[in-house]
Amino acid sequence: METKRLTTSDLDAIWAEAPAPAKMWIRVGMDTGGIAAGARQVYDALIDARDDLGLKIDIRKTGSLGLSYADPVVVVGGVDRPTVVFGAMDAESARDLIVRHCRDGYLLEDRVIATHERGRDLGGQPQVAMLVKDTSPRKNQDRTAFFQDLIREELGVHHQQAKVRVYRAKDMGLYQKGVCVQLLPSRVTYTNVSGPDIRRMIEETLQGGQVLTDLLETAGDPQQRIVLRNCGLIDPDELQSYLQAGGYRGLKRALTEMTPEQVIEEMKVSGLRGRGGAGFPTWLKWKLTRDPVADRKIVICNGDEGDPGAFMDRSVLEGDPHAVLEGLMISAYAIGAETGFFYIRAEYPLAVERIQRAIDQCRAAGLLGRNILGSDFSFDAQVRLGAGAFVCGEETALIASIEGRRGSPEPRPPYPSVKGLWGKPTSINNVETLAAVSVILDEGGEWYAGFGTEKSRGTKVFAVTGKVQNPQLVEVPMGIPIRTVIEDVCGGADHGARIKAVQTGGPSGGVIPLDKLDTPVTYESLQALGSIMGSGGMLVMDESDSMVDVAKFYLGFCVEESCGKCAPCRIGGFQMLKLLEKIHAGNGDPDDLGTIRDICHCMKTASLCGLGQTAPNPVLSTLQYFEEEYLDLVDKRRATSANQKREAITQWERV
Amino acid sequence: MSMGTELGNLLDWVEGIRRRVRELAKEWEDQEGNLIMILHAIQNEFGYIPRGVASELSKELGISMARIYEVITFYHYFRLTPPGRHTIQVCMGTACYLKGAMDLQNELERQLKATGGRDGEFHLESVRCIGCCGMAPAVVVDGETHGRLCPNDMAGILKEKRGK
Numbered sequence: 001m002e003t004k005r006l007t008t009s010d011l012d013a014i015w016a017e018a019p020a021p022a023k024m025w026i027r028v029g030m031d032t033g034g035i036a037a038g039a040r041q042v043y044d045a046l047i048d049a050r051d052d053l054g055l056k057i058d059i060r061k062t063g064s065l066g067l068s069y070a071d072p073v074v075v076v077g078g079v080d081r082p083t084v085v086f087g088a089m090d091a092e093s094a095r096d097l098i099v100r101h102c103r104d105g106y107l108l109e110d111r112v113i114a115t116h117e118r119g120r121d122l123g124g125q126p127q128v129a130m131l132v133k134d135t136s137p138r139k140n141q142d143r144t145a146f147f148q149d150l151i152r153e154e155l156g157v158h159h160q161q162a163k164v165r166v167y168r169a170k171d172m173g174l175y176q177k178g179v180c181v182q183l184l185p186s187r188v189t190y191t192n193v194s195g196p197d198i199r200r201m202i203e204e205t206l207q208g209g210q211v212l213t214d215l216l217e218t219a220g221d222p223q224q225r226i227v228l229r230n231c232g233l234i235d236p237d238e239l240q241s242y243l244q245a246g247g248y249r250g251l252k253r254a255l256t257e258m259t260p261e262q263v264i265e266e267m268k269v270s271g272l273r274g275r276g277g278a279g280f281p282t283w284l285k286w287k288l289t290r291d292p293v294a295d296r297k298i299v300i301c302n303g304d305e306g307d308p309g310a311f312m313d314r315s316v317l318e319g320d321p322h323a324v325l326e327g328l329m330i331s332a333y334a335i336g337a338e339t340g341f342f343y344i345r346a347e348y349p350l351a352v353e354r355i356q357r358a359i360d361q362c363r364a365a366g367l368l369g370r371n372i373l374g375s376d377f378s379f380d381a382q383v384r385l386g387a388g389a390f391v392c393g394e395e396t397a398l399i400a401s402i403e404g405r406r407g408s409p410e411p412r413p414p415y416p417s418v419k420g421l422w423g424k425p426t427s428i429n430n431v432e433t434l435a436a437v438s439v440i441l442d443e444g445g446e447w448y449a450g451f452g453t454e455k456s457r458g459t460k461v462f463a464v465t466g467k468v469q470n471p472q473l474v475e476v477p478m479g480i481p482i483r484t485v486i487e488d489v490c491g492g493a494d495h496g497a498r499i500k501a502v503q504t505g506g507p508s509g510g511v512i513p514l515d516k517l518d519t520p521v522t523y524e525s526l527q528a529l530g531s532i533m534g535s536g537g538m539l540v541m542d543e544s545d546s547m548v549d550v551a552k553f554y555l556g557f558c559v560e561e562s563c564g565k566c567a568p569c570r571i572g573g574f575q576m577l578k579l580l581e582k583i584h585a586g587n588g589d590p591d592d593l594g595t596i597r598d599i600c601h602c603m604k605t606a607s608l609c610g611l612g613q614t615a616p617n618p619v620l621s622t623l624q625y626f627e628e629e630y631l632d633l634v635d636k637r638r639a640t641s642a643n644q645k646r647e648a649i650t651q652w653e654r655v
Numbered sequence: 656m657s658m659g660t661e662l663g664n665l666l667d668w669v670e671g672i673r674r675r676v677r678e679l680a681k682e683w684e685d686q687e688g689n690l691i692m693i694l695h696a697i698q699n700e701f702g703y704i705p706r707g708v709a710s711e712l713s714k715e716l717g718i719s720m721a722r723i724y725e726v727i728t729f730y731h732y733f734r735l736t737p738p739g740r741h742t743i744q745v746c747m748g749t750a751c752y753l754k755g756a757m758d759l760q761n762e763l764e765r766q767l768k769a770t771g772g773r774d775g776e777f778h779l780e781s782v783r784c785i786g787c788c789g790m791a792p793a794v795v796v797d798g799e800t801h802g803r804l805c806p807n808d809m810a811g812i813l814k815e816k817r818g819k
Binding site: 032033035036037068069071306307308309310311314346347348382384385386387388389390401402403404405406407422463465466467471472503506537539541545550553554563 | 686687688689690691692694695725726729730731732733747748749750752753754782783784785786787788789790791793800802
């Protein structure tokens with residue numbers, strides 16, 4: 001199939017015919033995070049157990065669903081069976097999964113992750129299982145097991161114990177809502193269940209078929225998976241898998257039904273802005289690159305995800321490489337480019353491997369090369385590796401790096417859209433942007449613009465990490481409050497601690513204090529707070545974290561990554577870091593804070609590129625919201641020196 | 656006689672490197688801006704960028720040594736010295752840092768009794784985010800990731816690898 005050149009009618013046939021669903025299938029999340037947590041061993045154990053028992057199960061590797069806290073993650077589904085997500089798997093539980101779940105129909109204790117899709121009614125079916133989890137445990141007092149026993153006992157009283165089984169869930173996707181119970185297969189979910197409710201659940205719901213409206217959880221999932229639409233569901237190593245999910249429909253539509261100008265117009269309608277951080281309108285970047293007259297134009301996918309603590313781009317490249325490639329091809333068509341590059345961090349070998357495979361598959365299938373799908377459009381792409389330089393995320397530095405030089409930024413203008421790689425007009429788009437492009441061309445710009453806010457359309461993927469209960473990848477519509485992402489999706493602070501602040505935008509961003517967490521996620525609102533949207537890192541900090549230390553960490557990162565070309569960044573950053581280290585060690589002066597502010601101002605206004613201009617942001621925003629922490633450190637030193645003097649006087653007097 | 660054989664082996668070895676460099680240069684010949692990709696290939700093969708190999712490459716591509724040196728030293732990924740038998744990478748991404756990556760690093764340094772962390776057998780380095788933030792703090796030992804660690808785990812990790 002894949003060695004043959006695909007025609008538009010081949011594609012139409014693939015999209016039209018739904019593949020026969022496997023009677024039973026298993027998907028193992030094999031991204032870098034999953035593999036690090038042991039997904040390979042889980043995969044092998046699943047295959048072994050399946051073959052031992054001689055079962056017919058379609059077991060495949062996929063990218064990540066985003067549930068990093070539960071890696072390795074395994075999803076099981078099939079005809080006439082509910083799709084169940086299992087987390088925190090290992091080789092032993094993988095065997096259990098095949099034997100107990102796939103063969104015998106039981107669930108596994110403490111492994112099931114309840115999906116965010118919740119039912120409103122029982123669907124007229126008998127319920128066969130209950131998941132229970134205490135979502136607001138008090139210290140050392142998790143009532144999950146206790147409620148499991150209570151429910152079992154009550155089922156026994158009603159002679160239902162053989163019909164309905166009760167399992168402890170690993171996660172319910174609900175937090176601070178007391179004991180939660182989810183019924184399967186209907187996914188009707190009850191929250192804040194108390195002892196007396198158990199009898200009602202059994203008598204009224206299980207036996208009477210009535211939903212208890214006072215306990216029913218009706219809030220939907222705030223997440224909206226557009227960029228991550230295929231991640232964790234399709235096989236990233238198979239072109240066929242992407243095609244069956246409707247892949248390359250956007251490309252076909254662009255090539256066969258639209259002029260390049262219409263493609264750009266569609267992007268304008270969608271309102272998509274660059275997801276790399278700065279939020280430049282994608283359509284405008286394409287238009288500015290299309291307009292100049294040149295013998296050759298180039299498109300680049302920026303996969304140099306350098307923000308420490310962010311792994312959105314890696315997950316998309318590893319989970320759905322063809323979506324990014326399709327986006328790059330569409331951008332090339334819109335601009336009039338025949339050459340494309342993926343610039344990917346060398347530290348992401350799996351992402352590189354999967355993109356390279358996607359390119360090879362497309363070449364073999366005729367989706368890359370001359371006259372793609374019988375059109376006049378010819379295009380080919382290749383991979384170039386980064387080599388560990390944060391500054392290469394900056395457009396002009398990235399270009400220098402692909403040209404084989406040091407990644408030093410150049411003054412702009414001229415912008416790359418006029419004079420880019422080898423002096424040719426070049427459009428550089430981020431991974432997430434391109435993954436959105438392919439679906440926008442398929443579903444239409446207006447559909448995409450239906451998500452988000454007026455100025456920030458669509459969705460954004462965030463990597464929520466740090467002191468948060470469930471670190472994971474989250475994709476939400478723009479405009480929802482940061483608090484919803486942190487508390488409703490990721491479960492709030494870890495170990496019941498209090499959140500102090502959330503950092504967005506990595507080394508170029510700033511901190512957002514607890515009382516500002518209701519701010520909606522948009523480019524403008526985050527900027528107004530002194531932070532930025534950035535590429536999508538969201539770091540949660542609790543009361544035990546020192547803001548001065550965090551500022552020092554980020555600034556240290558930028559100082560190390562400064563290319564050294566311009567003085568404000570090279571010297572300013574270094575001197576400011578020395579001051580922060582001095583303050584952090586307790587040797588600071590109150591005057592130092594003034595000096596720090598001066599250096600920040602200088603770096604912001606006079607640095608050549610984005611790295612230097614934004615490097616002061618973590619310092620400035622911690623100073624803005626947590627100045628007292630700096631003052632405490634400075635004062636402690638004053639207090640100590642006052643103490644020392646007092647001691648010296650006493651000594652002196654004694655003599 | 657034996658001197659002659661050794662010299663012969665050495666010459667063979669040098670010739671082998673020359674041939675390999677030529678092959679790599681040939682592979683990337685018609686690609687624009689190929690220097691970094693060739694350097695990646697060299698590091699994959701030798702574990703670092705040996706000076707002799709760089710100088711062969713300089714002749715082969717007609718690029719001055721100064722330019723190659725400039726590129727190697729600019730990018731963190733390229734090494735100028737051979738790595739130890741085992742490589743230990745402590746992730747210094749933000750999530751790992753917040754969850755105590757510095758403590759892991761300090762403990763490893765203490766155990767290896769070497770600042771900068773090289774004792775021939777182990778090559779200790781702190782690396783930028785490896786993207787396993789869900790299992791912070793994380794350490795990569797010879798390509799294998801270990802997560803959710805505390806300083807007490809370090810001795811075991813070293814013991815497991817030492818002498819292998």
